[in-house]
Amino acid sequence: MNDVKELDPTVVIGAGLLGASIGAALTRAGVRVHLSDAVLSHARVAATLGAGTTEKADPQAVRLVVVATPPRSLAAVIGEALDRYPNAAVTDVGSVKGRVLRQLQATGRDLSRYLGSHPMAGSQHSGPVSASPDLFVDRTWAVTPHREVTEATADRVRALIRVCGARYVAFTPDEHDSAVAQVSHLPQLVSVLMADHLLGIPTSHLTLAGQGLRDVTRIAGSDPELWEQIIAGNVDALRPELEEVRDHLDEMIAALDDPTHKVRPILQRGVNGTRQIPGKHGAPAIDYARVVIEIPDTRGALAQLFRDIADAGVNIEDIDIQHDLVRQVGYLEVAVEPGHVREVSEAMRAAGWRVD
Secondary structure, three states: OOHHHHHOOEEEEOOOHHHHHHHHHHHHHOOOEEEEOOOHHHHHHHHHOOOOEOOOOOOOOOOEEEEOOOHHHHHHHHHHHHHHOOOOEEEEOOOOOHHHHHHHHOOOOOOOOEOEEEEOOOOOOOOHHHOOOOOOOOOEEEEEOOOOOOHHHHHHHHHHHHHOOOEEEEOOHHHHHHHHHHHHHHHHHHHHHHHHHHHHOOHHHHHHOOHHHHHHHHHHHOOHHHHHHHHHHOHHHHHHHHHHHHHHHHHHHHHOOOHHHHHHHHHHHHHHHHOOOOOHHHOOOOOOEEEEEEEEOOOOHHHHHHHHHHHOOOOOOEEEEEEOOOOOEEEEEEEEOHHHHHHHHHHHHHOOOEEO
């Protein structure tokens, strides 16, 4: 199958981060992309950044429609797209699938040309300015088949996923919503609750904050209006997950009465849970060793450090940067294979870096 021919032309409805990124990936591959958005300036900005054109498409010629609108409007926009583009497969990239499908089924429309999908990519930033044609590369992209969808529709959605460089995986709509409640929506709400807790903490106490606090609260900075809609669309799957966290919180509070004997098992369960998360390229998680290197906050310092690490012949598996709240330095935590800790430490000291 020629993926570009299969998708040309495509209409992307909604020119925010996901829609503009899809448009940019398809345009780079040679697919003609027509952009639309309720806010015309969003579509125009996305077009200037290489995501497509704001010119109208011939409805009869369109091969694929990607709906990337806010969750509240998905069912209505998908239905309109099915009516307007009679020869197109229609997909959406919303994070909740079951409720949208049920809303569409209630309209009585023929849904053989609709297949919901959800790329597991994005950031706390929004809007077309943050878009990138590489946003989906090596990311998981879920599709949610239903009884009416045709194989021809599924083929076009799979072609979209291949062009965007993502990895295809299939779930039923309800399985998908349960999964995202567990691994996406619940973490978002836990992060929000932790960030909300900071509002009652004296500012002077926050001077002691380290990278751990930033890691836990980073995604809490996401768009509240968007997340309100996501939560409303997945209440049934999300409620039991929150209730389970509440039960675990009660367990931790009770364990404080006897921390010597009761806290350790809870902490160990947390360690075990982190090991459930797949590692690089989907492989089992590896406990990498960490080397912390002090780096001055000056132009070119990070590039020089990476060159020195490369010269040492050691592969960096992961990195994390923490910033000193007082001194003009940072701390680069480099993850390496356990057997390379001494090698990296000695090489960095020899190159003039301070290693903790």
